[in-house]
């Protein structure tokens with residue numbers, strides 16, 4: 001233990017000087033001392049967060065609530081969420097005898113690696129946010145991810161599950177210690193599934209059609225299966241009111257919080273964080289207060305100006321239609337006259353893929369809304385985007401300019417508000433184009 005901790009801290013320090021990421025120290029230490037994680041003495045509360053979307057945001061929010069309430073939180077804030085990154089976080093926060101210094105350990109865990117990480121230790125609380133289509137070239141279908149993640153769920157954990165996700169709800173089968181969270185019907189709910197594909201149409205247990213009482217977004221809503229009885233659990237924590245016009249929500253009928261970004265997916269993340277924090281011993285009113293108006297460092301939204309025009313970068317994830325749909329929903333809901341630039345240049349930062357079928361899962365049709373003026377399509381995959389937009393019937397609105405610099409230059413002349421929609425994978429290239437064209441350096 002002594003050598004493992006020393007070595008991890010040393011490699012981390014050297015790695016920082018060289019600008020290396022946070023997974024390498026854990027990777028080396030786990031090679032030399034494969035059993036070291038199991039021997040660490042962890043605090044009484046160990047919270048893990050997994051799921052397709054919202055992990056990083058949920059973890060950042062939980063850390064904020066706990067810290068605001070005087071707890072010392074050890075968490076993988078750099079987002080390295082595979083086993084090696086978790087090892088780095090824990091060992092670098094340990095004493096030389098292997099006691100992790102902190103009141104709470106909080107870990108974002110990749111859905112595919114959770115079963116490897118939690119082979120070494122069992123989280124006391126395990127939050128699962130949702131399972132959506134995400135990076136299908138790497139992850140396959142979300143029902144396949146369900147099977148893999150199910151291996152990470154241990155009897156010793158209290159599961160904190162999104163009751164509104166039919167696939168996530170399956171983790172409660174055979175697991176008594178489950179706490180549910182859910183969003184009530186809101187003015188934005190619909191009676192049936194909307195959008196281009198319906199992952200929630202069939203019961204993940206028996207494959208018969210599911211019935212929804214209401215849908216909040218994507219496949220999230222109150223559901224039940226008439227055939228096998230699979231259904232949303234009875235929530236202990238709820239969002240009982242949502243007012244996106246006034247950026248306000250209410251937890252459990254009593255505790256209001258202001259939204260720093262109004263999107264329903266963001267409300268679900270806040271609810272997950274609120275639930276986990278309450279179960280970790282924070283008073284509900286204090287958890288809601290801490291979340292109120294909280295602006296995340298890892299935020300998916302970036303506001304700035306381009307040639308004097310208000311502009312916003314909405315980070316969406318390539319290969320993840322739910323995240324794109326959230327951005328489109330924000331643009332359409334804003335109702336402001338605007339232009340939109342969509343960039344797909346590198347599909348992933350981590351691996352090469354030229355697979356673009358996910359473009360057909362995104363509701364680009366909604367950009368036909370009258371407040372949306374021009375749509376500029378750019379990046380290496382601009383022709384794939386063009387075909388998708390032609391099939392969406394948006395030929396009147398689009399211009400296709402492959403080079404990001406030329407696209408930004410042409411885009412910023414419309415005199416309307418500007419929305420940039422792209423992925424983390426393309427943020428650096430887009431930022432470079434915006435800087436070179438406008439001198440704006442806030443992106």
Ligand SMILES: [Zn+2]
Pocket residue numbers: 203204205206207208225226227228229230
């Ligand atoms: Zn069923």
